[in-house]
Amino acid sequence: MSGHTHDDIDWADRLSQLRMADTLDAEALTPIARRLVSGLPEHPTVVDVGCGAGGMSVLFARELARRGGGTVVLVDATPKLLAEAQRAVAEAAAGSGGPAAGAVEVVGLLGDLADPGLDVPAADLVWASGVVHHVGDQQAALRTLAGLLRPGGVLAIAEGGLELRCLPWELGVGRPGLEQRLHAARAAWFARMRGGLPGSVAMPYGWTRALREAGLSDVESFGALIDHPMPGSDLLREYVVHRIGWLADWAAEWLDADDRAAVATLTDPQSPHFLGHRDDLYLFGAKAIHSGRLR
Numbered sequence: 001m002s003g004h005t006h007d008d009i010d011w012a013d014r015l016s017q018l019r020m021a022d023t024l025d026a027e028a029l030t031p032i033a034r035r036l037v038s039g040l041p042e043h044p045t046v047v048d049v050g051c052g053a054g055g056m057s058v059l060f061a062r063e064l065a066r067r068g069g070g071t072v073v074l075v076d077a078t079p080k081l082l083a084e085a086q087r088a089v090a091e092a093a094a095g096s097g098g099p100a101a102g103a104v105e106v107v108g109l110l111g112d113l114a115d116p117g118l119d120v121p122a123a124d125l126v127w128a129s130g131v132v133h134h135v136g137d138q139q140a141a142l143r144t145l146a147g148l149l150r151p152g153g154v155l156a157i158a159e160g161g162l163e164l165r166c167l168p169w170e171l172g173v174g175r176p177g178l179e180q181r182l183h184a185a186r187a188a189w190f191a192r193m194r195g196g197l198p199g200s201v202a203m204p205y206g207w208t209r210a211l212r213e214a215g216l217s218d219v220e221s222f223g224a225l226i227d228h229p230m231p232g233s234d235l236l237r238e239y240v241v242h243r244i245g246w247l248a249d250w251a252a253e254w255l256d257a258d259d260r261a262a263v264a265t266l267t268d269p270q271s272p273h274f275l276g277h278r279d280d281l282y283l284f285g286a287k288a289i290h291s292g293r294l295r
Contacts, residue, residue, distance in 0.1 A: 022055025033059035050131030054085030069102025136199035164285035174262025185251030216292025
C-alpha cells in the first residue's frame with residue numbers, strides 16, 4: 001500500500017517532520033490531553049483517527065496510565081505512520097510505570113475516515129487532529145466520528161487556529177515577507193485541494209455548529225498556544241528548515257521565481273543563508289480544539 005491517501009499527499013514521506021512537530025507540540029498539548037481524559041469513565045477507550053506519528057496518543061497514553069489504565073486505538077491510512085505511532089505510544093505506555101500506574105492497551109487499525117464503514121471499537125473519546133478537512137464532505141465525516149462514540153462519549157477535533165510563524169520579516173535573501181507569501185500560497189493550495197477531493201461539498205459555517213449538526217451537545221472550543229521563543233533549539237531549527245521547504249514544495253506554483261530561489265537558498269546547508277545556522281528562529285501559533293458530547 002502506498003503512503004498516498006485519497007488527498008494525494010504522501011504522508012509517509014513527512015514522517016520525520018511529523019515526529020519533530022509532535023515533540024515541539026507536546027508541552028502545549030499535554031494539558032489538552034489531560035483535560036479531555038479527565039472526565040472519562042474508568043478504563044476508557046480513546047480512538048485517535050488519523051493518528052499520524054502518534055504524538056497526541058502518546059500524551060493520552062500517559063494520562064490513561066496515570067489514572068488507572070485504558071485502551072488507545074490508533075487509526076491511520078498509511079502503514080508506515082501507523083507502525084511508528086504504535087511504537088511510540090506503546091513505548092510511552094510502558095514508560096509511564098510506577099506503583100499506581102494502570103496498564104494501557106495499544107491497538108493499531110489501518111483505516112481512513114473517508115472510507116465507508118470505518119470499523120473501530122466503541123469509544124469514550126474520539127480525537128481527530130487536522131483530519132476532517134481532508135475529507136470531501138466534512139459534515140458527513142463529523143457524523144461518522146460521532147457515530148464511533150458510546151453514549152456520553154466526547155468527540156474532539158483540532159482544526160483551524162493560528163498559522164505557525166517561525167521567520168523574521170527580513171532574511172538577507174529575497175524580498176522581505178517571505179513567510180507571509182508562503183502562507184498565502186498554502187491557502188491557495190488548500191482551496192484547490194479541498195475542491196479536488198472526492199465528494200467535496202461546502203461547509204459554510206464553523207466547527208462548533210458542525211459538531212451540533214452531527215448530533216453532539218455541550219459543544220465548546222478552546223486553544224493550545226505553541227510558543228517557542230528565540231533563540232530556538234537545534235530541533236526547532238531543523239523543523240523550520242523542513243517546514244519552509246515543505247510549504248514551498250506544496251505551493252510552488254503560487255510562488256514567483258524569486259521566492260522559490262530564496263527558499264532554495266535558505267534550505268541549502270551549504271548556503272551562508274542556511275536557516276539551520278540562524279539564532280533568530282522561533283515557533284508561535286495556536287491550535288484550535290472543538291469538542292462535543294454524545295448524549
